[in-house]
Amino acid sequence: MRIIENIISDRGSKYAVSGAPCGSEEGAKALIKExxxxxxxxxxxxxxxxxxxxxxPVKNDDGESGAGMVILRMLEREDLRDHLVVVTRWYGGKHLGGDRFRHVQEAVRIYLEDLPESER
Structure with a gap:
């Protein structure tokens, strides 16, 4: 699993993005567990x-309401199939409002830019 840590920091919250080739919801759950x-x-x-x-499409917000849909939309736009993308957030104590969606988008963008052409 490719992991890119410490990519975004805002008002104490920190973000990372991860991903790996994956073809099923069961596979995604196993990768998250890993x-x-x-x-x-x-x-x-x-x-x-x-x-x-x-x-x-399969998604999981894990309590960050709407985040899974943001990730799915970006994957659809890139036509990236059978590849799990995970955005991780460590809450910093202050609500980010709509900025959290921009951070999720930016995290996915960073992951996609780092993804080798051979894995697309």
């Missing part, structure tokens, strides 16, 4: 994710 074996990610406030599969 990610959360790292103590830092297990303690995160949210591990929101999205995945486009042959069976359709």
């Amino acid at each position: 990610l959360c074996r790292k103590k830092k990610f297990a303690k995160a406030t949210h591990n929101s994710w999205g995945l486009l599969t042959a069976d359709g």
